[in-house]
Amino acid sequence: MVEDQKEVDRVFHALSNQTRRGMVRQLSGGECSVGDLARPTRMSFAAASKHVQVLEKAGMVNRRVEGRQHICSLRPDPLREASEWLSFYEKFWAGNLDRLARVVEADMKKEKK
Amino acid sequence: MVEDQKEVDRVFHALSNQTRRGMVRQLSGGECSVGDLARPTRMSFAAASKHVQVLEKAGMVNRRVEGRQHICSLRPDPLREASEWLSFYEKFWAGNLDRLARVVEADMKKEKK
DNA sequence: CTGATCTTCAACCATGTGGTTGAACGTAGA
DNA sequence: TCTACGTTCAACCACATGGTTGAAGATCAG
Known part of the structure; x- marks a missing residue:
């Protein structure tokens, strides 16, 4: 069990916010864009974008750019x-x-x- | 699933710190005092005491006072x-x-x- | 009573978090 | 081309976090 403790920190931190848990749930239903993730929250795109980055830094989300959209998908390992x-x-x-x-x-x- | 979202926030937040995860692990071996939990960390008692309070507010730790010691035990539900x-x-x-x-x-x- | 022990509290500090706004960038479509 | 769209960035704000130190409260041992 060679846990990278910093990564474990980041994963649990990412999960400690309801908005981000909602995003995880949404992503578990399939890929979607940052905008799709932002819409159900009532915050600015910028704020939602930051949440996505938290998930990304925790290794829980992959992103690929497709035109002007950033498509996110769940990485289950973490x-x-x-x-x-x-x-x-x-x-x-x-x-x-x-x-x-x-x-x-x-x-x-x-x-x- | 009647999740109290705030409580879920607190539990994952409590787990997002290596020191606190260490305390959980230590407590899983049996009850111990705040001092016992503080010793393996290299911080002040005050700092360790704050960590214990975070675990307590997340509902993960019970405390009973026995003389001058505060004995902590793990509450498994959260x-x-x-x-x-x-x-x-x-x-x-x-x-x-x-x-x-x-x-x-x-x-x-x-x-x- | 005195002094040591276990713990918390209060004040402080540097840094991080979660949000906002407004500007900028790259891309799609008319 | 010009405009609209999807996204990020930078600056800012209020507040939380994780640590320190020094003092204070209880409690135990002598």
Whole structure:
């Protein structure tokens, strides 16, 4: 697991904004232009363009220029890596009863006071 | 999927920092005090304390005060929700594009506001 | 009580974020 | 050509982030 931590930072940061998550969702339905991504948001094209650049720098979006349009598509790899990072902790909410028991116990102590 | 978008923002933001991911990893090995979380980082206690607060506000960490120590434990729910958000796109990198498109469409209808 | 320990708080600083506006650029179409 | 379109860039703004330091609050040990 040779995670590039800076890239992981960028991916989670990119996902920490609702507008950008909306763009990811839209792109998961197929390629579209920056304008297509900007339209459902109520901000300026410039602002939407910046969001696309954040996704791009996180490696989550590819862009190709076609005439005057910039066509974006989703690159799934960083999403998969982020998902793998999280699934490491799956043992907390599934399957590993010992750890789960500890968590529950801590929770009960907290509620007692 | 009744996502509180602000909470999702906070969870991904909390994960977008290597120091905080390290704390999550450490906490996954069991409860520990703020000091225990601060020690492996090379920053001041105050800085580490702020990081813990970010995790707390994201709902990922519980704290109970025991004497002069603040004992932290991992709360798995927000991690699970983030993981579910991501795994929604698993179909994307697993290659079943038609199915993804259909699921996305259904989800967008559900989230219409 | 005294002093050490664990933690937070307040103030400060440099830098980043998310948005705006207005200008500029390249391309498409009349 | 001239105009409209899609996009970015540059400058700016308010606010958040991630770090520091120094002081202050509790709590424990002697």
